[in-house]
Amino acid sequence: MSHSLLHDLYVVCKESCNLSSHLLAHVWLNRPNISHQRRNHRGERVIEHSKIYGPLWKSTYGPLVVVNVASPELIEQVLRQEGRHPLRTDMPHWRTYRELRNQAHGPLTEMGPKWQRIRSILNPQMLKPRHVSAYSDAINEVVTDFIRHVARLRETNGGGVMVNDLAGELYKFAFEGISSVLFENRMGCMNEVVPEETQKFIFCVGDMFRLSSVVILFPKSSWPYLPFWKQFVEAWDYLFKVTEKLVQKKMDEIQDKVHLQQSMEGAYLTHLLLSEQMTMTEILASITELLLAGVDTTSNTVSWSLYLMARNPEIQEQLYQEVIRVCPGDKVPNSDDIAGMPYLKAVIRETLRLYPVVPGNARVTVENEIVVGDYVFPKKTLFHLCHYCVSHDENVFPEPLSFQPQRWLRGTEDKSKQHPFGSVPFGFGIRACLGRRVAELEMHLLLSRLIKHYELRPDPAGTQVMPITRTLLCPAKPINLQFVDRGAKQTARAAAGASLFNALHFDQLINLTILVDIYWNLF
Numbered sequence: 370m371s372h373s374l375l376h377d378l379y380v381v382c383k384e385s386c387n388l389s390s391h392l393l394a395h396v397w398l399n400r401p402n403i404s405h406q407r408r409n410h411r412g413e414r415v416i417e418h419s420k421i422y423g424p425l426w427k428s429t430y431g432p433l434v435v436v437n438v439a440s441p442e443l444i445e446q447v448l449r450q451e452g453r454h455p456l457r458t459d460m461p462h463w464r465t466y467r468e469l470r471n472q473a474h475g476p477l478t479e480m481g482p483k484w485q486r487i488r489s490i491l492n493p494q495m496l497k498p499r500h501v502s503a504y505s506d507a508i509n510e511v512v513t514d515f516i517r518h519v520a521r522l523r524e525t526n527g528g529g530v531m532v533n534d535l536a537g538e539l540y541k542f543a544f545e546g547i548s549s550v551l552f553e554n555r556m557g558c559m560n561e562v563v564p565e566e567t568q569k570f571i572f573c574v575g576d577m578f579r580l581s582s583v584v585i586l587f588p589k590s591s592w593p594y595l596p597f598w599k600q601f602v603e604a605w606d607y608l609f610k611v612t613e614k615l616v617q618k619k620m621d622e623i624q625d626k627v628h629l630q631q632s633m634e635g636a637y638l639t640h641l642l643l644s645e646q647m648t649m650t651e652i653l654a655s656i657t658e659l660l661l662a663g664v665d666t667t668s669n670t671v672s673w674s675l676y677l678m679a680r681n682p683e684i685q686e687q688l689y690q691e692v693i694r695v696c697p698g699d700k701v702p703n704s705d706d707i708a709g710m711p712y713l714k715a716v717i718r719e720t721l722r723l724y725p726v727v728p729g730n731a732r733v734t735v736e737n738e739i740v741v742g743d744y745v746f747p748k749k750t751l752f753h754l755c756h757y758c759v760s761h762d763e764n765v766f767p768e769p770l771s772f773q774p775q776r777w778l779r780g781t782e783d784k785s786k787q788h789p790f791g792s793v794p795f796g797f798g799i800r801a802c803l804g805r806r807v808a809e810l811e812m813h814l815l816l817s818r819l820i821k822h823y824e825l826r827p828d829p830a831g832t833q834v835m836p837i838t839r840t841l842l843c844p845a846k847p848i849n850l851q852f853v854d855r856g857a858k859q860t861a862r863a864a865a866g867a868s869l870f871n872a873l874h875f876d877q878l879i880n881l882t883i884l885v886d887i888y889w890n891l892f
């Protein structure tokens with residue numbers, strides 16, 4: 370991933386938690402502190418705490434003081450009072466790397482008016498439906514490769530039907546998908562032999578996130594003396610180096626086209642390079658951060674939705690029927706087709722309610738004091754918006770643990786009663802997810818095409834997979850599923866029917882028809 374550490378509460382510097390003590394004394398009277406203890410699933414722990422303390426309580430994370438907010442009404446109140454430049458965390462370790470190497474900041478790490486400027490440049494091509502739908506063809510090519518990849522995995526490692534460690538395989542899909550949108554270039558993640566550079570890039574992304582959570586535990590002044598700071602810097606160096614190479618390649622292509630006076634058709638990177646609103650270093654930083662934010666969020670969500678599909682055959686069948694109605698035969702869905710598939714969208718939406726891959730979201734109030742419930746919080750209060758807890762609250766979503774996509778269908782009673790802040794998987798407001806539309810397009814195209822091709826069934830070993838919080842809400846163990854080829858199933862059915870027919874003589878068939886008639890008349 371991606372938003373790794375984005376939402377990790379460690380990353381907020383001590384000063385940002387300078388809550389004025391007299392206010393806290395007033396708010397927290399008779400409410401004990403809860404110190405941070407790592408249990409397997411942070412979302413569940415937050416639910417336990419909200420049952421004891423109500424929708425607003427304080428936690429301490431070492432030196433940090435965090436105000437937890439766990440009701441849709443109070444989350445709405447915090448988010449609606451954000452100033453013009455909302456801040457999640459100040460990410461000192463990520464920012465320090467950029468300062469060390471004279472790199473710019475991207476949308477994840479930038480703050481204040483500079484952040485606002487970056488977003489105003491990046492937003493249109495990422496969020497406007499008209500622009501985003503233009504990425505359908507590129508993403509569909511990646512989906513085609515993924516379906517081939519699944520077929521290969523079934524044959525080579527899955528006894529003709531199993532695909533093991535779906536989250537790992539979908540990581541490759543998400544990486545390839547977002548690269549094809551950003552760089553307009555393929556990385557070869559799903560090749561039989563993954564190119565060395567791509568492999569190392571993926572490895573460095575993992576390394577950088579892993580080391581991030583270690584580095585941040587130490588004071589900034591000690592970083593230059595820590596061995597893992599060196600590794601952290603090396604990982605970032607490689608990420609920036611590869612991104613730079615890909616951006617340069619695109620620049621050269623554009624130059625060639627200018628020389629040849631050819632028209633400049635292109636997607637995201639071409640647009641950024643041609644619009645000249647950003648410097649080269651700014652483009653580099655933004656593209657790198659978009660890439661980091663856009664991989665394991667998407668791959669984990671699709672993993673959960675396939676897991677849920679396999680365990681809910683009726684829902685899967687309903688989705689399959691919708692897909693073949695909108696896209697019969699060999700028709701490959703595009704963004705217009707997706708618009709006609711409300712059930713597909715509801716399936717993904719409900720997956721994100723049950724498994725919000727970003728289970729909690731940090732917010733630091735920078736510009737003004739904030740009123741939450743009956744209390745006034747000073748500037749620099751660090752809030753933790755407990756999205757997982759709220760979207761599993763039975764008062765917000767009846768039967769919260771059951772997978773019910775119909776909750777999200779327009780015109781249903783469920784939908785009209787829901788609080789709009791009961792589940793906000795992409796955040797809200799001007800600092801909400803920049804990749805939301807692209808992520809949705811990727812997930813909708815992939816899920817619809819997979820379901821058209823394969824019937825998903827659970828692991829025959831009966832393995833239940835629980836979530837675990839590793840910054841994102843991830844499967845605690847590998848998700849393995851059966852992918853039963855629908856085409857092969859139909860051919861087998863037709864063949865079985867034909868052989869039965871051939872085996873019967875004509876007079877036997879007449880007798881059979883009479884028997885069926887008698888049967889129907891009897892009952």
Ligand code: HEM
Pocket residue numbers: 372457476477488547658659660662663664666667670726727730793794795796797799800801802803804805807808
């Ligand atoms: C299922 C997929 C995804 C989910 C659930 C998700 C969720 C989120 C959430 C909750 C935030 C924080 C919003 C806030 O603070 O209010 C966020 C921020 C962000 N996301 Fe995503 N995301 C997903 C996919 C993507 C993709 C594919 C990209 C890149 C193309 C992306 C790029 C970003 C960026 C750059 C930010 C930071 C925005 C800023 O601070 O201005 N995300 N995402």
